[in-house]
Amino acid sequence: MSTTCLSNYWKRFWGRGSSDDYSAAFESAFWKGVNEELLHPSLLSFKLRCWKYATHEHLKNFIQSVVKKTVIVLDISVACHGNLEFTLPLEVFQSMDIKVLKIGRGLVIDILPETHTGLHKIHVDISRPLHPSMLGFYHMCPMLQDLRIEGSVKGRDLHKGQDVYWSVVNRYEFHIHAPRLEFLEIDETVFTTFKINELPTLQEARFNSGFFETREHLSGIELWDLSKKVISTFASEAPISKSMIVRDGCLEALGFMFKRMRLSRADEMAAGNYFATIFPSMTVTRTISLEIGHNYAWDVLPYMLSATPRL
16 A cells, blocks of 8 residues: 655646556557657656667657656656667657656666756666766756665566676776755665765765675675765764755665674774774764664664764
C-alpha cells in the first residue's frame, strides 16, 4: 500500500496524464502503439525502458515529440549495444516544462556549455557503466533542488543465472555545482567519488552505500580504500546539512574504518582519538536519523553524537 500527497501545483496536472504500458517483441509493433499514444494532447509523466536495439533516429524523434506534450517527469534508460550509445535530444534540456529527469545506462548528454536547464530534480542510476558526459552536467542546472544518485551493487545475470556485482568494476567521479540544492541523497558512496561545490541552501542530506553487500567479495585492502571514499563524501557534506539520515551501509563503512584503526594500534584510546580527528564536526545539524543494523555501525555511535552538539 502506498499513499501519495499532491500539492495543488501537481493536482492541476494530474488529470492531464494517462497511464499506459507498451511492450512489443518487434520494433515496428512498438512504434505503432506509442505513436497512437502521442495523439494525447499532453502527458504528465513519461517512462521509457529500451532493453533491445532500437533505431536511434526513431528514439530521438519520439522523445522530441514527447517533450512537446508538456511532460513534467521524464524517465529514460536505453541499453547500450556494442559501442552504440544514445544521445539525449537537446530539447530535453531546453524544455521549461520538464522538472524531473531520471536517467540510467546507455545515454550520452551532449549540450552546449551555455545551456541552463529548468530541472528541479535529477535521479541518476549508476548501477551500470555510464558515459562520462553523465557525470558532470549538474553545473548547468541552476534550479536543481533534489539530486539522487543511486547504484545497485548486486544484480542478476539472466544468462548465467547468478548474482553478479556490477559496480565492483565501475569507478565514477561526479562533479556537482548546484548552489540552490536543498535535498541531497547519495545511495552509493562506495564506488563513486564526489567533487561538490558549496551548497549554501542544503536542508537535508541522506547517505548510504553498498559497503555491507560487498564485504564478502573484496579484499581487506580494497574495503579499507572504499571505506575512505565513504567517509570522504560524508565528511564533505554532513557538516553543512541541517538534517541528516545516515543509513546502515554508510555507518557500516565508517565502523569498518574505526575497527581497522583500532586493530592497527596498540593503544585503543589513541585509535579513538585519531578517528575523532577525521570525523566531521556537524555544528549546524539539528536532526539526525541513524539506521543501525550491524556490529561495526555501533562503534561509530559515540563519535556521531559528540560531533552533533546542537541536536
